[in-house]
Amino acid sequence: MTGQKPEGLRERKKRATYDAIAATARRLFAAHGFDAVTVAEIAVAAGVSEKTVFNHFATKEDLVFAGGDTRLAQLRRDIAQRPPGTAVLDVFRANSEEMLDDVAAGESEDSLVVPRIVRGSPALQERLAVGWEREAAALVAVFAEATGADDDDLVPAVVARTLASALITIFRVVFAGLLAGEDPQQLAARLRPQVARAYDQLAAGLGDYAVAGPAADSAP
Template identity: 50%
Template sequence: MEGGLRERKKQKTREEISAAAMALFRERGFDAVTVAEIARAAEVSEKTVFNYFPAKEDLVAHRGAELTKALIDAVREQPPGVSVIVPFRQMTEALLDAVEREPVESIVAVPRLVMGSQTLRQRLYLGWEEEAAALAPVIAERAGLEPDDFVGAMMARVLSWTHRLIFRAAFTRLLAGEDQVDVAAALRIEAARAYDRLERGFG
């Protein structure tokens, strides 16, 4: 019971720091905000900020790491005989549900920050490689391959980039002012085409 309460308090602190950081980043841009300012806004020490987020970039990039972990868990938990593509397709469908229903700003906030910061772009590229390195052996195992098999590494990158391209198209069109319902509907068609083609190829 006590351990559960401690974990909830830690999660609450983590969320409060993240929310304070994102509010400042949206207002002034990522590069213009210091960790000291984030700490003051969240009413914690700088040391506490770094305890939860080892680098300033992690205040933005941690969302990607959380999604990668959830995706790896989903791939591992698929029943035998179910395509490894299914979790990626489901992830993209969930994204497009959000594109259709969530406030536009909540979808474009992080891409807008990344577009305005070379530091964040570099961290994003590193994160993509970390994601591929984590996914590749899991996908290889599901496909009956050795963990370091080249085909597993290729599949991980193709599937990740299929989702990433849909996301990129979504926020680009939303930033251009297109209606979010129309954007979601159009990209559902494109996502289905892409994943159907991959099903045939990987099958």
């Protein structure tokens, strides 16, 4: 049993409307560009009022990033429900490996829609950076709870932001390759050992990473 309350009819209708509006907005943004499409045009195409759009999405930018909260919620559940003996790092490693599995299986085409839209809008690029920062900040509390650390403990903040940054970096490299037209299977195969080495380094700790060698002798 998951303990989650079954979704009622009203919630299902609300979610269906939310998904339909977001899908319509992304289709229009992909076809015409984010800046060229108005919320009023999205409402007409989705068959709803402009007020309904804003009832579900506070801003136009939120239409692009719909579903981000769901992804973060799933990551938080994965951390909370990890099996005994499983480190939080292993959750992030598994998440990255799953991303590469999806790429290799050819399941990334639909997920390219948002990166393509964001690529054409500086405003969305800035919003994405803000969103990633908010996700990292939210994970700090999750890590503190998972380790029983005090609220003012610095370690959960450092570790959470480090792992969040690793996940974001891998995400960006993956989609940069896909947007550049790299073959998905070859891309996944190329990145797997690099991703494994990155997480292995994090797992081993950073104390011995990039230790400076002896200074070269000065020229006479």
